[in-house]
Amino acid sequence: MDVPTKEERTAIRESVRQLCRDFPDPYWREVDKKELYPHAFVDALTKSGYLAALIPEEYGGAGLGITEASIILEEINRAGGNSTACHAQMYIMGTLLRHGSEEQKRRYLPGIARGDLRLQAFAITEPNAGSETTRIETRAVRNGDRYIVNGQKIFISRVKQSDLMLLLARTTPYDELQDKTRGLSAFIVDLRNVKGKLEVQPLDLMINHHTNTVFLEDVEIPAENLIGEEGMGFRYIIDGWNAERILIAAESVGDGRWFIERASKYASERVVFGRPIGVNQGIQFPIAEAYAHIEAADLMRYEAAAKFDRREKCGAEANMAKYLASEAAWEAANVCLNTFGGYGFARDYDVERKFRETRLLTTAPVSNNLVLAFLGQNVLGMPRSY
Numbered sequence: 001m002d003v004p005t006k007e008e009r010t011a012i013r014e015s016v017r018q019l020c021r022d023f024p025d026p027y028w029r030e031v032d033k034k035e036l037y038p039h040a041f042v043d044a045l046t047k048s049g050y051l052a053a054l055i056p057e058e059y060g061g062a063g064l065g066i067t068e069a070s071i072i073l074e075e076i077n078r079a080g081g082n083s084t085a086c087h088a089q090m091y092i093m094g095t096l097l098r099h100g101s102e103e104q105k106r107r108y109l110p111g112i113a114r115g116d117l118r119l120q121a122f123a124i125t126e127p128n129a130g131s132e133t134t135r136i137e138t139r140a141v142r143n144g145d146r147y148i149v150n151g152q153k154i155f156i157s158r159v160k161q162s163d164l165m166l167l168l169a170r171t172t173p174y175d176e177l178q179d180k181t182r183g184l185s186a187f188i189v190d191l192r193n194v195k196g197k198l199e200v201q202p203l204d205l206m207i208n209h210h211t212n213t214v215f216l217e218d219v220e221i222p223a224e225n226l227i228g229e230e231g232m233g234f235r236y237i238i239d240g241w242n243a244e245r246i247l248i249a250a251e252s253v254g255d256g257r258w259f260i261e262r263a264s265k266y267a268s269e270r271v272v273f274g275r276p277i278g279v280n281q282g283i284q285f286p287i288a289e290a291y292a293h294i295e296a297a298d299l300m301r302y303e304a305a306a307k308f309d310r311r312e313k314c315g316a317e318a319n320m321a322k323y324l325a326s327e328a329a330w331e332a333a334n335v336c337l338n339t340f341g342g343y344g345f346a347r348d349y350d351v352e353r354k355f356r357e358t359r360l361l362t363t364a365p366v367s368n369n370l371v372l373a374f375l376g377q378n379v380l381g382m383p384r385s386y
Ligand SMILES: Cc1cc2nc3c(=O)[nH]c(=O)nc-3n(C[C@H](O)[C@H](O)[C@H](O)COP(=O)(O)OP(=O)(O)OC[C@H]3O[C@@H](n4cnc5c(N)ncnc54)[C@H](O)[C@@H]3O)c2cc1C
Pocket: 121, 122, 123, 124, 125, 129, 130, 131, 132, 154, 155, 156, 157, 158, 205, 209, 211, 360, 363, 364, 365, 366, 367, 368, 369, 370, 373, 385, 386
């Protein structure tokens, strides 16, 4: 991969900004209020090729690095949009890219790059396992040339907006394993042609996220849809975690900048007691402090992304970037809401929507407690909680 120049990165940023101008605040407000999926936006992003940023050129993608992919998602959130509607395709696809067979890559990646296929759903979380992924119970049993899957997944987003779903399921019972990180396998489920019963029940959440409980009853998956080796699925998923954390960090930075920009502008314009509220240090300083935290987190995000793109170890940096940026974005969200006073709660100002949306990033796709546990246990060598 050729590393894009600074000018090329600026051009990507400008071009995403331009695309986002066609989807201003009222678009996202309506999508949120009516709980719609932002099809028009995702279609435009797909058409522009940005959603296929990480797919290598030989499979029809742009062949860019995680730094550029992160700039794309940052700009969407900075423009007031919500890239969680489509970001997962970027990091799910990495599992297929790194661990899929050549035949699987040729079967799916060009279609994803063209926008004919969507791989936006990944089914890992289960009610009885939660953050302890190695405890998942959904079972895939091999029967000749197929696997038969039974179980339940929870919090699975965009299943109805996807053609393909990455599924993590147990192929060896937990009790039979020496190494508990083995025994799980990753599959591509073709949602257009499910044999067996796959029931999708939407969850009623505080954000517009198209998230569901999924019940699988005797769902048949052709053995050729197994990714890599049977029993190695957890390892493959972990491999994608650094990319995921860097992308989430960038989205958080985008949100943070949106909040800071809106708060600074409002604080400068809103006059109470005969002067702009922004002259009061109780309003001005929290905005400046949140700004400093966002900018600091952004440096860690670029450090993590640069190491990732150089194929260096970046677990510590990726986790720190995710933690710092999501917490800084949440701080900026609260500061912005305080600045807007009562108007912050009015839908027309978009602050309450972004406030809800950015809160998710401290919890999903991974909770910040688990990020801190990674730093405490894996980087600092302290005792393990799990
Ligand atoms: C909107 C939304 C969309 C989602 N989309 C998807 C999706 O598409 N696919 C998917 O597979 N999952 C998805 N998830 C699931 C998400 O990844 C999980 O919610 C998250 O990983 C935490 O799991 P849990 O909710 O079961 O929390 P739990 O594991 O029950 O944890 C509850 C709390 O305890 C803390 N905790 C647990 N263990 C420890 C420990 N050892 N040390 C310190 N603290 C600990 C956690 O950090 C958390 O704060 C989504 C979740 C949401 C809310």
